[in-house]
Amino acid sequence: xxxxxxxxxxxxxxxxxxxxxxxxxxxxxxxxxxxxxxxxxxxxxxxxxxxxxxxxxxxxxxxxxxxxxxxxxxxxxxxxxxxxxxxxxxxxxxxxxxxxxxxxxxxxxxxxxxxxxxxxxxxxxxxxxxxxxxxxxxxxxxxxxxxxxxxxxxxxxxxxxxxxxxxxxxxxxxxxxxxxxxxxxxxxxxxxxxxxxxxxxxxxxxx
Amino acid sequence: xxxxxxxxxxxxxxxxxxxxxxxxxxxxxxxxxxxxxxxxxxxxxxxxxxxxxxxxxxxxxxxxxxxxxxxxxxxxxxxxxxxxxxxxxxxxxxxxxxxxxxxxxxxxxxxxxxxxxxxxxxxxxxxxxxxxxxxxxxxxxxxxxxxxxxxxxxxxxxxxxxxxxxxxxxxxxxxxxxxxxxxxxxxxxxxxxxxxxxxxxxxxxxxxxxxxxxxxxxxxxxxxxxxxxxxxxxxxxxxxxxxxxxxxxxxxxxxxxxxxxxxxxxxxxxxxxxxxxxxxxxxxxxxxxxxxxxxxxxxxxxxxxxxxxxxxxxxxxxxxxxxxxxxxxxxxxxxxxxxxxxxxxxxxxxxxxxxxxxxxxxxxxxxxxxxxxxxxxxxxxxxxxxxxxxxxxxxxxxxxxxxxxxxxxxxxxxxxxxxxxxxxxxxxxxxxxxxxxxxxxxxxxxxxxxxxxxxxxxxxxxxxxxxxxxxxxxxxxxxxxxxxxxxxxxxxxxxxxxxxxxxxxxxxxxxxxxxxxxxxxxxxxxxxxxxxxxxxxxxxxxxxxxxxxxxxxxxxxxxxxxxxxxxxxxxxxxxxxxxxxxxxxxxxxxxxxxxxxxxxxxxxxxxxxxxxxxxxxxxxxxxxxxxxxxxxxxxxxxxxxxxxxxxxxxxxxxxxxxxxxxxxxxxxxxxxxxxxxxxxxxxxxxxxxxxxxxxxxxxxxxxxxxxxxxxxxxxxxxxxxxxxxxxxxxxxxxxxxxxxxxxxxxxxxxxxxxxxxxxxxxxxxxxxxxxxxxxxxxxxxxxx
Numbered sequence: 001x002x003x004x005x006x007x008x009x010x011x012x013x014x015x016x017x018x019x020x021x022x023x024x025x026x027x028x029x030x031x032x033x034x035x036x037x038x039x040x041x042x043x044x045x046x047x048x049x050x051x052x053x054x055x056x057x058x059x060x061x062x063x064x065x066x067x068x069x070x071x072x073x074x075x076x077x078x079x080x081x082x083x084x085x086x087x088x089x090x091x092x093x094x095x096x097x098x099x100x101x102x103x104x105x106x107x108x109x110x111x112x113x114x115x116x117x118x119x120x121x122x123x124x125x126x127x128x129x130x131x132x133x134x135x136x137x138x139x140x141x142x143x144x145x146x147x148x149x150x151x152x153x154x155x156x157x158x159x160x161x162x163x164x165x166x167x168x169x170x171x172x173x174x175x176x177x178x179x180x181x182x183x184x185x186x187x188x189x190x191x192x193x194x195x196x197x198x199x200x201x202x203x204x205x206x207x
Numbered sequence: 208x209x210x211x212x213x214x215x216x217x218x219x220x221x222x223x224x225x226x227x228x229x230x231x232x233x234x235x236x237x238x239x240x241x242x243x244x245x246x247x248x249x250x251x252x253x254x255x256x257x258x259x260x261x262x263x264x265x266x267x268x269x270x271x272x273x274x275x276x277x278x279x280x281x282x283x284x285x286x287x288x289x290x291x292x293x294x295x296x297x298x299x300x301x302x303x304x305x306x307x308x309x310x311x312x313x314x315x316x317x318x319x320x321x322x323x324x325x326x327x328x329x330x331x332x333x334x335x336x337x338x339x340x341x342x343x344x345x346x347x348x349x350x351x352x353x354x355x356x357x358x359x360x361x362x363x364x365x366x367x368x369x370x371x372x373x374x375x376x377x378x379x380x381x382x383x384x385x386x387x388x389x390x391x392x393x394x395x396x397x398x399x400x401x402x403x404x405x406x407x408x409x410x411x412x413x414x415x416x417x418x419x420x421x422x423x424x425x426x427x428x429x430x431x432x433x434x435x436x437x438x439x440x441x442x443x444x445x446x447x448x449x450x451x452x453x454x455x456x457x458x459x460x461x462x463x464x465x466x467x468x469x470x471x472x473x474x475x476x477x478x479x480x481x482x483x484x485x486x487x488x489x490x491x492x493x494x495x496x497x498x499x500x501x502x503x504x505x506x507x508x509x510x511x512x513x514x515x516x517x518x519x520x521x522x523x524x525x526x527x528x529x530x531x532x533x534x535x536x537x538x539x540x541x542x543x544x545x546x547x548x549x550x551x552x553x554x555x556x557x558x559x560x561x562x563x564x565x566x567x568x569x570x571x572x573x574x575x576x577x578x579x580x581x582x583x584x585x586x587x588x589x590x591x592x593x594x595x596x597x598x599x600x601x602x603x604x605x606x607x608x609x610x611x612x613x614x615x616x617x618x619x620x621x622x623x624x625x626x627x628x629x630x631x632x633x634x635x636x637x638x639x640x641x642x643x644x645x646x647x648x649x650x651x652x653x654x655x656x657x658x659x660x661x662x663x664x665x666x667x668x669x670x671x672x673x674x675x676x677x678x679x680x681x682x683x684x685x686x687x688x689x690x691x692x693x694x695x696x697x698x699x700x701x702x703x704x705x706x707x708x709x710x711x712x713x714x715x716x717x718x719x720x721x722x723x724x725x726x727x728x729x730x731x732x733x734x735x736x737x738x739x740x741x742x743x744x745x746x747x748x749x750x751x752x753x754x755x756x757x758x759x760x761x762x763x764x765x766x767x768x769x770x771x772x773x774x775x776x777x778x779x780x781x782x783x784x785x786x787x788x789x790x791x792x793x794x795x796x797x798x799x800x801x802x803x804x805x806x807x808x809x810x811x812x813x814x815x816x817x818x819x820x821x822x823x824x825x826x827x828x829x830x831x832x833x834x835x836x837x838x839x840x841x842x843x844x845x846x847x848x849x850x851x852x853x854x855x856x857x858x859x860x861x862x863x864x865x866x867x868x869x870x871x872x873x874x875x876x877x878x879x880x881x882x883x884x885x886x887x888x889x890x891x892x893x894x895x896x897x898x899x900x901x902x903x904x905x906x907x908x909x910x911x912x913x914x915x916x917x918x919x920x921x922x923x924x925x926x927x928x929x930x931x932x933x934x935x936x937x938x939x940x941x942x943x944x945x946x947x948x949x950x951x952x953x954x955x956x957x958x959x960x961x962x963x964x965x966x967x968x969x970x971x972x973x974x975x976x977x978x979x980x981x982x983x984x985x986x987x988x989x990x991x
Binding site for chain 1: 528531590591634635637638639640641642643646647649680682683684686687688690692735736737742744749756757758759811812813814815816820
């Protein structure tokens with residue numbers, strides 16, 4: 001009886017070995033993770049100032065973060081140099097160019113979700129004749145000439161208007177921040193509400 | 208000693224320990240005899256006894272001593288475990304005498320310092336995590352990420368240098384970063400042993416600094432049907448929990464089943480709510496054992512499901528907010544109390560199935576085999592768009608097989624020879640809409656180990672060696688979605704040598720030196736990008752060009768400077784007991800070359816603004832420390848236990864401090880065993896003041912503002928720093944009352960009674976919020 005039990009048990013062990021090894025071997029694969037479509041990644045922002053009186057006077061300033069999440073420093077490639085006493089319309093080209101073969105226009109996404117986004121601006125005090133002051137970072141109610149509104153009638157900022165001062169100036173600053181404010185955007189929400197999608201500072205000259 | 212052999216001589220003996228059921232005090236000079244034979248002995252002063260050369264599979268003994276009821280016990284020979292027999296005073300009421308089985312030290316760890324947490328310790332606060340429960344023990348503390356995620360630290364080391372063995376099987380989980388804690392159901396644990404030395408030979412190279420053994424229900428035979436139901440409530444977080452266990456053991460067969468559920472809402476610091484710190488946990492486990500002649504079969508299954516909230520204010524998607532958050536006294540986001548857990552949170556499901564077979568083919572000779580299969584599924588949610596889609600979806604499947612031969616005594620040597628096969632498969636599931644933080648990988652490891660013990664008089668010598676051959680196959684994606692691959696194999700050699708000297712019946716000295724070589728794990732090598740508020744770059748994800756970091760290339764391991772982590776740890780423990788005093792002193796030195804750790808490296812410009820960045824780095828590190836416990840009995844009923852832990856650690860290669868190392872801590876526990884009064888059969892009061900010092904060995908502080916403004920410049924050769932100062936020291940007072948009324952037991956525990964506000968240096972969220980304030984826990988357990 002005892003011997004019989006032992007034989008039986010050896011078989012059990014053998015069976016168990018086979019079963020578990022088979023299970024583990026069948027699981028091996030060498031697949032890489034599937035390709036993911038990165039959302040919300042912005043690697044390049046261009047500010048495009050177009051002179052309302054002269055369509056050939058286009059000033060473009062671009063900032064690029066070529067590696068997205070990587071540690072490479074942000075590159076602010078251009079200074080903004082505007083003509084004195086002129087009115088410009090500012091529009092933006094916002095791109096995800098992580099995969100050069102498949103560049104995505106994030107501006108379209110922002111337009112689709114314009115009730116969740118707002119651009120805020122901060123600049124050297126009185127460098128513009130209109131809007132005057134230093135922008136709406138410190139107080140969301142301060143003057144900025146938004147040309148667009150969302151479905152709720154709140155400003156967005158994909159298009160804005162700027163009139164430079166008659167006096168020339170160099171080495172000023174121009175800062176743009178895009179805030180993502182899902183479910184919280186109102187006429188009063190400011191630069192510190194929600195999450196930041198980008199926050200860039202350029203050198204501003206008027207000549 | 209008047210012992211007479213009855214059976215043919217065998218390699219060992221029948222051992223046991225006799226304790227007073229009410230006070231747990233050892234019962235000396237009790238007569239232990241086997242009825243109808245002339246085998247007998249007397250217990251020593253510590254209550255222990257040995258029936259030499261008597262080792263049947265089943266033991267029936269009778270214990271007799273003046274002042275106690277005579278008691279008869281029948282137990283099977285418990286595999287490697289020394290049974291404890293509880294006697295009841297003759298004056299006490301008629302209660303059943305209970306038998307508890309206390310675990311003996313695992314082979315290969317007999318000369319290493321260890322501490323144990325009993326079932327009662329665990330049940331008094333069953334919703335605590337593994338790490339927090341263990342932190343009562345000297346030399347053990349925990350690193351946390353908020354209130355729900357805690358990792359044990361032994362002698363300054365955590366993560367992949369502490370092996371957590373659940374039911375003999377390496378708990379296989381996403382063991383990386385400080386925000387992934389082992390998913391262990393504390394209610395199912397019968398006891399937990401912490402091995403505070405290099406136990407790599409016995410358990411594998413990851414036990415470089417220690418091991419935590421979570422013991423399941425022992426499935427004792429000859430155990431009549433038993434059951435236990437428990438419930439609890441805690442004031443902080445308005446948490447409630449329930450648990451139950453049943454089981455029984457017959458002549459050949461035994462089983463158990465248990466389950467638990469817990470839900471806790473937002474915790475509260477003294478001055479504000481800690482929003483999104485709730486959790487929900489469901490767990491159950493089952494086991495069965497069949498014993499026939501020399502064969503013993505055990506089957507286990509366990510399941511745990513967790514949903515853990517992380518402090519909402521810890522996610523600062525805008526970098527300005529990170530700077531604001533760490534400078535603010537209060538978290539940026541404080542919402543009213545809720546049980547709901549929202550983003551950021553983690554949901555995990557962990558399953559373990561295990562089969563174990565023992566064959567005692569001769570006296571002292573045994574073959575042991577076990578196989579374990581584990582599945583760990585983890586989803587992590589972040590505050591982002593779309594927030595309902597997890598940012599991490601990982602499936603980890605692990606197989607482990609181990610065959611051990613405990614050979615019979617050979618020229619005085621007692622030992623175990625084992626082989627192990629380990630296979631792990633980690634897969635990212637698609638659909639996270641972000642590049643995987645951790646790549647896919649397969650790990651395969653084959654190990655062989657030998658441990659021998661030699662007893663010569665009062666001296667015990669222990670030596671062991673182990674070989675591991677580990678192959679990793681890694682596939683990941685870069686942010687441009689290009690695939691990268693790496694494949695590497697290491698052969699690791701681990702050795703240990705120990706010595707135990709029983710100086711007298713009351714004191715012993717043990718010392719153990721062990722080495723362990725560990726392959727850096729996949730997360731330490733390949734982490735890339737943002738998780739929570741920080742960006743982390745693994746060892747192979749950045750290159751260092753004269754102090755300037757670049758993360759544009761994935762470096763192949765063979766082309767990199769990355770080397771194995773090589774640890775050598777010496778642990779020495781001295782124990783002494785006298786009538787009213789017992790002392791336990793543990794000293795250790797741990798030298799680790801190529802020590803892998805995470806540290807801040809600066810703030811880098813991103814399109815969102817400045818972003819705090821961390822890298823995984825290697826250094827030559829030294830850890831020297833001391834744990835001391837002194838127990839003093841003022842009277843039979845009043846006792847005090849004093850504990851102190853001290854650790855000095857440094858990056859000696861660069862002569863710099865290390866980061867996130869445990870500060871000095873000290874505590875005193877006063878216990879008054881009131882005994883029975885009114886309706887209570889038993890009542891015990893406890894008071895535990897403790898003080899944790901400021902970490903004086905913390906790195907210098909460099910604020911993020913100064914990095915953004917450029918007033919401080921950092922490169923990879925710069926001295927290590929932290930973004931804020933180490934928090935001040937803090938005093939905590941805990942109180943406990945526990946009672947027993949017939950089969951009903953219960954306790955009231957108050958933590959942080961003074962409701963002190965403090966921050967814990969070992970909590971990653973020290974940047975953002977205080978620790979929880981006062982918490983009162985009520986628990987009831989009914990046994991039948």
